[in-house]
Structure formats: C-alpha cells, structure tokens
Amino acid sequence: MALLEARGLNVGYHPDRGQRVWSVRDVDLSLEPGEFVGLVGESGCGKSTLGFALTRMLRPPAHIDSGSVIFDGTDIATLTGENLRQRRRGGFALVLQSGMNALNPVRSVAQQFGDVLSAHARKDEKLSKAQVRSRGMDLLDSVKLLPEVLDRYPHELSGGMRQRVAIALALALEPQLIVFDEPTTALDVMVQKAVMDTIKQLQAERKFTAVLISHDLGIVLEATDRVLVMYGGRIVEDQPSDALLTGAHHPYTEALLRCYGDPRADVVELQGIPGAPPDLTLPLEGCSFAPRCELAIDACRTTQPPLVPLGEGRAACLVRAQATKETSHV
C-alpha cells in the first residue's frame, strides 16, 4: 500500500491583489514506503509548491483548491490546527533549500531541537533539558556533526553545516516522508556532494520515503529510484530512474536529458529547450509543452493528454501514447 497518494491535486496562489497563479494542476501521484523519488522540471513549473502541499507547509496566499493527499490513510489536505501538528510526528517533514531559511537565527541549535521536540510532544510527555541535549547530540551525529554544534547559533555555522542541522531537525520527529527542496543548491560542489551522500545514507539506513526536488537531473538520476517530471504545474512523466537513462517517453523529458551532460563522456554536447515555459496565470488548453514540442500535432493543442502507462511508468503525451498503441497492434 502506498504511503502517500495525491489525487486530483490543484494548488494555486490567490493574492488579495495581483494575479492568481495555478501552480499545481491535477496532480496524481503515489509514494511507496522507503522509496527515493526525484521531482524535476524547469524553474517555476511548480515543484516547490507541490512539495509544500505534500507536507502541508503551504502558507497564504497558497491554497489547496481541490484534491486529496492521503497520507497513511488520512487525508492531510483537509487537516488543520492541532490535528495537523500531531500528524507531523512520525509523519512528514520538509527540508528547505537554504538551511539559514529553515533555522531560527536567534536560537541556538540545542534550543531549536527543544522547540521542535516540545511542539510535537505527546500531551503526557515532557522532555528535560538533558534529554533534549542527548537526543540533539544523537541527531547531530547522524548527520555527521560534532556535539559542540548544539551550542552554536546558525550564523556561526557554514552553509553545509546549517543544511545538516536542518536535516537533523527534520529527522527529530522520525518522519516516514521527507521532502528535500533543493537541499544542496546554495552549496559549493564539494559540500553539495557530501550533503547528498549523507541524505542517501540516512535514507538507506532509516528507510523513510524521500522526495528530492531539484532542477539538476544529474543529481536526481544518481540518487533516486524513480523520477517525476513536472511541466507547467503537471506531472508529465513518471519513470524508474534507470529507465529514464535509457529512454524517456515524454518529449519534454527528452529535452531535459539533452540539457544534462554526462560528466563521464569524452565530448559533451549540451542543448537548451527553445521557447518559454507556460504562463501559469492562464488556463491551459491542450498539452502545455505543445508550443515547444517538435512532435506536436493539432490534437496536442486542444486535448489535455492524460498520464497513461508508457514504458515502465507513465507519461502524458498523445503522440507517444498513440505510437505505442500502434506498435502493440502490429
């Protein structure tokens, strides 16, 4: 049984003034226990909004307009207040792009462990300062930080250390699902690799379900079991990572793969994707990639392609779905 299932999920930003943005459109996805899933796509396609929705971290003007997010049997899309807070323990957590954004600049690391643990403690449970410190030291150890980091403030730590503290704080409530939103983007390449190695090791040992949001297909393909590709607020492809390396089924994924150079190759020829991403303030008719797609036929401009089984997973492309149907009838 899936750990999380999102069905018909629509998320928009509805500011009092200014334009509405429909950032996540009709998303259906499942996350299995213990799998490591990548979420990729161009900037602005809705990855973070989806990650925030799956962990119920959206803040106004963002709003779940419709759909469900069934986590471990409960629809968390409709949970509020105390019920939602209680569900986070042993439930779902989000690690943000920059550790500095996630940490409170005026609280020491130990105080922040105390804040997280006490905010989600059971009613009959009160942790002493010594218990918080001991738990904090274990968690710091798990992300490869020394115990003395407990008494430091965020500004005293490097970017990589702050990101490790943010990961340790997410682990404090022993979540079954952690969404990592661009966890290494703000770090230099060496630190990026070290932090990614720690994330992979923690996931393999603790067996939580992980979603890695990134625009770097290379990092995602290396770390994950399965990749979800987003375009214009929709999931357009969902395939095992190994299968994507040998062939994508959606023309947008193919274009993304051409933008990523294999560092092992002797000669790397990178290509961009001509055209611009869709405007998410507008309703979309047909396939949102059609204006940039070399394969597009008339029907692509008028019919929203459903996400159907293709290859070892799913893809939302009318042309490819039709071609597969025709070959299977030959």
Ligand SMILES: Nc1ncnc2c1ncn2[C@@H]1O[C@H](COP(=O)(O)OP(=O)(O)OP(=O)(O)O)[C@@H](O)[C@H]1O
């Ligand atoms: N607070 C906000 N108010 C209004 N629109 C927003 C807000 N945050 C995001 N959006 C819009 O929602 C859409 C999706 O943004 P989102 O950040 O989810 O995309 P993303 O794929 O994660 O991008 P990036 O890779 O750049 O982080 C974009 O069009 C963005 O402009």
